[in-house]
Amino acid sequence: MRPFTYTPTSTVPAATQKLKANPNAKYLAGGTNLLDLMKEDVEKPTELIDITRLALTEVKTIITGVNKGGITIGALGKNTDTANHPLIRQNFPLLTQSILAGASAQIRNMASNGGNLNQRTRCPYFYETSMPCNKREPGTGCGALEGINRMHAIFGWSEACVAVHPSDMCVALAALDAVVKVQGADGKERSIPFTDYHRLPGDSPQKDNNLNPGELITSIEIPKNNFANTSYYLKVRDRASYAFALISVAAGVELEGTRIKQAKIALGGVAHKPWRALEAEKFLVGKEATEANFKQAAELEMKSAKPLEHNEFKIELGKRAITRALMQAMTGGKA
Ligand SMILES: Cc1cc2nc3c(=O)[nH]c(=O)nc-3n(C[C@H](O)[C@H](O)[C@H](O)COP(=O)(O)OP(=O)(O)OC[C@H]3O[C@@H](n4cnc5c(N)ncnc54)[C@H](O)[C@@H]3O)c2cc1C
Numbered sequence: 240m241r242p243f244t245y246t247p248t249s250t251v252p253a254a255t256q257k258l259k260a261n262p263n264a265k266y267l268a269g270g271t272n273l274l275d276l277m278k279e280d281v282e283k284p285t286e287l288i289d290i291t292r293l294a295l296t297e298v299k300t301i302i303t304g305v306n307k308g309g310i311t312i313g314a315l316g317k318n319t320d321t322a323n324h325p326l327i328r329q330n331f332p333l334l335t336q337s338i339l340a341g342a343s344a345q346i347r348n349m350a351s352n353g354g355n356l357n358q359r360t361r362c363p364y365f366y367e368t369s370m371p372c373n374k375r376e377p378g379t380g381c382g383a384l385e386g387i388n389r390m391h392a393i394f395g396w397s398e399a400c401v402a403v404h405p406s407d408m409c410v411a412l413a414a415l416d417a418v419v420k421v422q423g424a425d426g427k428e429r430s431i432p433f434t435d436y437h438r439l440p441g442d443s444p445q446k447d448n449n450l451n452p453g454e455l456i457t458s459i460e461i462p463k464n465n466f467a468n469t470s471y472y473l474k475v476r477d478r479a480s481y482a483f484a485l486i487s488v489a490a491g492v493e494l495e496g497t498r499i500k501q502a503k504i505a506l507g508g509v510a511h512k513p514w515r516a517l518e519a520e521k522f523l524v525g526k527e528a529t530e531a532n533f534k535q536a537a538e539l540e541m542k543s544a545k546p547l548e549h550n551e552f553k554i555e556l557g558k559r560a561i562t563r564a565l566m567q568a569m570t571g572g573k574a
């Protein structure tokens with residue numbers, strides 16, 4: 240690890256202004272991803288701006304505005320506290336399930352909500368500094384494109400990068416139509432719809448998201464929905480715990496009688512960002528909530544997948560995972 244300055248802060252303006260003053264600085268939240276990357280010499284900040292004292296930990300009901308009746312969760316809230324908060328367990332169990340499917344209890348106790356959004360890819364070539372990687376060093380090439388790419392993307396990738404976003408929580412937030420609230424050094428606040436927050440790689444894979452330099456995530460808003468009891472987060476991984484998703488599915492189905500009024504489906508482990516399954520969602524509107532229809536929706540969604548040499552298996556896995564997540568959603572995961 241290289242030497243760096245440590246700067247504690249206690250207000251949002253102080254934090255954002257410190258970052259503006261030093262473009263080589265980084266915010267430090269739980270440190271569970273950033274410190275690992277510093278030890279591996281992948282991230283090389285000259286200053287860590289400690290934001291853990293910012294008063295941004297609250298979970299509360301939104302009482303005005305377009306997302307009235309939903310909830311807002313603070314960026315510095317711990318993943319564990321967020322998952323177990325009664326408002327979330329009751330109204331957004333999809334979010335609880337997704338967070339608890341990630342990492343380990345110890346890591347979730349340290350990890351923050353904002354840090355979870357901004358965690359970096361787990362592509363092994365990104366961590367291995369002797370290998371080429373356009374995300375780590377733009378212009379050097381992509382080790383995974385022709386390498387071992389079993390864990391990598393099947394949607395939205397480019398020749399420049401085939402990495403996937405590793406978060407579980409973000410997959411649920413995408414299906415829940417969350418909004419990311421951010422603030423810059425000029426004091427201006429922005430609201431970014433979740434599906435616009437993370438980026439596809441294009442030719443600038445070094446940029447994971449659409450934050451402007453220096454912006455700080457302050458909270459995440461989740462609008463009210465009508466599928467708390469008909470939603471499910473399914474994570475398929477190589478072993479039962481402590482592994483990133485091969486594929487994950489966040490599914491919420493709003494019913495009108497036995498018919499589907501709307502479906503919200505997002506996939507993890509398949510793209511550089513949480514992938515909204517728009518084809519499947521569109522197909523399901525107005526259909527009966529049957530396994531046959533869920534299978535057809537899954538077939539449609541996976542039709543446009545473009546596998547790499549080692550991950551063709553993700554297409555069949557994706558079809559089965561989407562179908563199973565939708566079936567489980569019908570009982571809120573209780574059957
Ligand atoms: C062994 C292991 C297994 C894991 N398994 C999983 C898994 O299965 N699923 C999963 O989803 N995750 C998993 N994780 C990742 C873990 O969830 C993340 O490391 C964690 O959520 C990051 O949060 P943090 O607060 O520690 O972020 P930090 O490490 O402090 O920060 C991460 C990045 O976010 C930036 N940042 C932090 N807060 C803000 C903010 N408010 N505004 C702007 N930028 C900010 C930092 O500057 C940094 O660039 C695993 C981690 C480990 C170590």
Ligand code: SF4
Pocket residue numbers: 360362363364365371372373374375380381382383384399400401402444
């Ligand atoms: S997939 Fe992306 S992160 Fe992985 S080596 Fe290629 S450029 Fe780097």
